[in-house]
Amino acid sequence: MPVSHPAADFLPLPHLPFHVLLALADGEPRHGWAVIKRIDEMTEGGTCPSTGSLYLAMGRLEDRGLLERVDPPAEEQDTRRKFYRLTALGGRVLDAESRRLGALVDVARASRLLRPER
Amino acid sequence: MGRWGRVWYDWALHLLPEEHRRTVADDMRHDFDRAQADAMDRGGRPALTRLWIRELFGLLGAAFRARRPDAWSRRTEPGSPNDARARYTHADSTLRHRPTMDTIASDLRFAARTFVRRPGLLLLAVLTLSLGIGASTAMFSVINAVLLRPLDFPEPEQIQAVYPAWPDLVGHPTLGDLALRGTWSWPELWLVAEQQDVFERFAGYAPTSLTLFQDGGRPERVRAVATSWELFPMLGASTRLGRTFDQTDGVDGDRSVLLSYDSWTDRFGSDPSVLGSALNFNERSYTVLGVLEEGFKVPGTDAAFWIFRTGSSTDAGLGNHGSTRALGRLAQGVSAEQAQAQVTQILQSLPVDHGVHESTVASFQSELTRGVRPVLIIMLAASGLLLIVACGNVAALLLGAGIDRERELAVRGAVGASRGRLAQQLLTESMVLAVAGAAGGATVAVLATRALAFLAPPGVPRLAGVAVDGTVLMFSVVLAVVCGVAFGLLPALSLSSTDLAGAIGSNRTTSGRRARLQSSVVIGELALATVLVVGGLLLARTVSALNRVDPGFEHEGLVALSIAFPSARFDSGDDDADLTAAQAYRTQITEALASAPGVTTVHSVSSPPFFGWRANNGVAPEGWADPDNGPVAERRFVSPGYFESMGIPILEGRGFEANDEIPDGEWVTVVSEGLADLAWPNESAVGKRLEYWGDRDSRVIGVVGSIRDEDLETRTDLAFYAPAAQGGGLGAPYMVRVSGDATAAITALRERVWSVDPNLPITRIATVDDLMSDQLAAQRYRARLMTVFAALAGLFAVLGIYGVTARSVARRTQEMGLRVALGADRGSVHAMVTKEAVRLAVVGVVVGIAAAVAIGGVLERFLWGVSRADPVTLAAVGIGLPLLAALAAVAPARRATNVDPLQALKAE
Incomplete structure (x- = not known):
C-alpha cells in the first residue's frame, strides 16, 4: 500500500532510480525493455542497466508510489507486458532531485571545479 | 547461442526472492530475450558475452540487495533504526555495487593479485577444474557426435529404419x-x-x-x-x-x-x-x-x-x-x-x-545409437558427478582461503565496501578460476576426446566424427560459468552472513562456522566420490568375473580361421564331379593346416565359438507336445573328434566318428546337456529322435556339456551338433588346436593355406582367446572409463580432506599448543587430528554407499557375476576411503604434534 511522503524524504536519489524516473519523465507509459533502451540513449551508452537491477529498482519505486503500473496502450500487441508510468509523487521527487543535483553542479561551477568542455 | 542464455538466465532468476520474482520474472525474461537479440545485432557474440556478464552480475547483485532493506525504508518508515552504517551500505550498494565494466575490471585486477600471491591455491584449483570440466566436456563431445548431431543427410529426421518383427x-x-x-x-x-x-x-x-x-x-x-x-x-x-x-x-x-x-x-x-x-x-x-x-x-x-x-x-x-x-x-x-x-x-x-508378421518403424538416428545410449548417458552422468566433486573441492579451497582472508575482507568492509561489493569481488575471483578452468578443461577435453575415440570398443556408431567443436566448447564455457557461480556462491554467501565488524577484533570469531561449511562440502564430495568409486569397482569386478568364466571348453591354444571358398571354380555343370573336386580341395587345405608346426588337430566347425556366426534351428524332439513349435537351438556341424579336441565333456553316449561322416549314412546328432534336459527330462537322450531342418529325422547318439560361444555372459544351453559331412558346407571355418603359443602359429597357418592356393582369401584368422577377449572390449572400456572418473573423484575428495584437516590444525595451533603444554602426549594429538579426518570420511562414505546402492539400478544391466550391493566392493570402499583419509591427515597431524607450546601461546 503506497503511502504518500514528502518528496524530500527520498533524496538523495540513488543513481539507477534517478535514471528510471528520468526515462519516464515524459509521461509516456513504458515497459522494462523500453526503459532500458531509453536510459541507454539518454546517457549515450554510459549507463545500461541489467534487467536484474532495473526490475529491482522499479519494484521498489512502485512500492513507494513513485511509479505505477498501467494497462498497455491500445496499439501494443503483447498485452501481458507490464507498463510503468511516473506518478505525481514520482514527478515531484524527480523534480526535487534534479534541483538538488543542479544546485550541486552550480556549487561545483562556482568553485571552478567544473569547466565547460572544450 | 541465445538459447543457452535463456537456460542460465532462467536458472539464475531463482536467486531472486520469491515474491519479487513472481511479479517480474516474465517481463525480465522477455526483456532479456530482447537484449540478447539487440546485442547480437549490434556486436555479435562478443557483445552477447558482455551482456551475459553484465546480466549475471546484475542478477547476483539484485539477489543480494533485494534481501536487504533499501535506503527509503529507514528514512520513510517511522521507527526504523537510522543506522549510519546501514545507510552507508545502502548508498554504497546502489551507487557503487551496480557492476560496471569499471568495477569488474578492478575486481579482475584484484583477483589476479590475490592469486599471484597464492600460486599453490591457483594451481590446485585450476588443475582440479580442468580435469573436471575436461572430463565432462570430452564425454559431451562423444555424446554430441554419437547421439545429438543430426545425421549428415537432408532432413535426417524423416529417415526411418524399417524392420520385420515377431x-x-x-x-x-x-x-x-x-x-x-x-x-x-x-x-x-x-x-x-x-x-x-x-x-x-x-x-x-x-x-x-x-x-x-x-x-x-x-x-x-x-x-x-x-x-x-x-x-x-x-x-x-x-x-x-x-x-x-x-x-x-x-x-x-x-x-x-x-x-x-x-x-x-x-x-x-x-x-x-x-x-x-x-x-x-x-x-x-x-x-x-x-x-x-x-x-x-x-x-x-x-x-x-x-x-x-x-x-x-x-x-x-x-x-x-x-x-x-x-x-x-x-x-x-x-x-x-x-x-x-x-x-x-x-x-x-x-x-x-x-x-x-509385424513391423517396427523407428527413426534411423535413434536406432543407430540405441545400443550405446544408456552407457553413454551413464558415463556423462559419471563425468558430471566428477565435475561436482571438482567444484566442491574448489569451493572448499576458497572457503579455506576465505578463513584466512576474513580479516582482510572485514577491513575492506569497514572502510566502506558493501557486502554486495565484497561478494562481487569473491564471485569475480571464482569466475577467474572458472575461466582458467574452462581453458584448461578444453585442453584436457581435446586430448581426452581423442583417447576416448581411439580406445573405444568397436560398434559405437559415428565415433569417427568426434571432435571438440564450437558446440562442445560452448558447453564447457557454460559449465565453467555454472561452476564458477556454484563454487563462488558458497564463500560469498558465507561472507554476507559474517559479522564483519567482529572479525576485525579477533582472528577466529566466525571462522568456526566457515570451517563447518567447509567440512560439509568435503563430506558431500566424499559421498559423490564414493558413488563413483563403487560404480567403477562394480564394473571392474564384472570384467574380472567374466575373465574368469569357464566357457565350457579348453579355450587356450585354439585358432579359428575361415576362408572364402571359391565355389565358382567348382561349377562345371557335372554336380558329382564338382562335389568330388571341391571336397578334395578342402581336404588338401585341412592336411596343409595339420602339417604346420605345433598343430595337433584340425577340425571343421560351422560356427566357431565367439566367431559371430550363428545358426538357429527350430527342432522337434521326440515326444515334444507340439512338434510344429519345438525349441529353437543352435546348430553346429562338426567333424569327428571335435568334442575330444575342444575339451567339451561327453556326458553320455559318444561323439562323432569317421563312420558318421558318410553323407548318405544315418542322420545322427549330439545334443547339449541343456537341450537334453529340456526335451527329455529325467530320461536318457541317447537313442531318442530329433528332427531338424524341417523333416530331417536324426538319432541322438550322445550328450555333451553346454558351452558359451556367443558371449561370455550367457551360456548357450540349447544346441545340437551334426556331422560336418551331413551339411557343414564346404566353406566351413576350421578350428586348429596347437601346442604352444597360438598367436605365434597364425603366420604359419596362413602360409600353409596359401601353399595350397595362393589365391585363396583368408577371411578371418584369430586365436579363440583373442576372440573371447574381444567380447569383453565394451565391458573393459566401460570399467576403465568409470575407474578413471572414480580415481579422480577419490583424489579430489582426499585432497579436500587434507585441506580441511590442514586448515583446522592451522586454526587450532593455540589449542594444540595448550594441550601439549598441559601434558597431552604427541600421540594423542596425532590421534585427535586423524580421528577428525576419518570421521569426515566415514560420514561421507556412509552417505555415498547408501546413495550408490539406491541408484545402483542404472548400472545393473552392465553388471555380471556381481550384485549392485556387492559386499566385497562396499566393504573395500567403506574401509579404503577412510584409510586414505587417515593417510591424508598424516602431514597435518605431524604438523600439529610439532607445535611448540611456547610459540603457540605467545602468538596470541
Missing part, C-alpha cells in the same frame, strides 16, 4: 533383439517396396563381403554393401564421378558397382579412367558406374564398394530369412506410426505363411 518372440533366449528388429529377405523387401505408399523412398541394403580379384595381386576380401537404387536419392548422395544406380540398371542382368571415395583414391589412385571399367568380384564381372562423393557413408556400414541389387516379390525365397536392412524416407505428412501400420498390413497379407 512380437510373440520377444524374450526368446536366442533371438534377442531380432524379435522386434529383424532383417529382411530381398523378396520380402521388394514386396513392401511394391505395395507401400507411406515412404517417399524405400530401399534395402545388405552389408556383405566380396572377394576382389585384381591383376597381379592376391585376391582380397573387401567390405561391400548390396543395395537397391533408391538408397542414394533417399540419402541425398552425390557422386564425384559418373552416377549412382537408377531404375534402368540391371534389367538385362548387368552387374554394376559404385566405389566409395576412399577406395577410389586408395585402391585406384584417383584414376578417372576406372569409370566404365570392369571389376572382378567373386569371379564375376561388375561395371564401375560411378565414384561416390567423399565422406558418404551409411552409418553402421563400412563399404568400399556398393553393388547393385534389384528384383521383385515373385523371386524365390520369400519365406527365407535374409540379412537385408531397410530404410525409408517418410512421405509428406505421414507419421512413423502410420508407416508401421501399413508395413505390418502388407506383411500380414503375405501369400506365404511365415508366422505372425
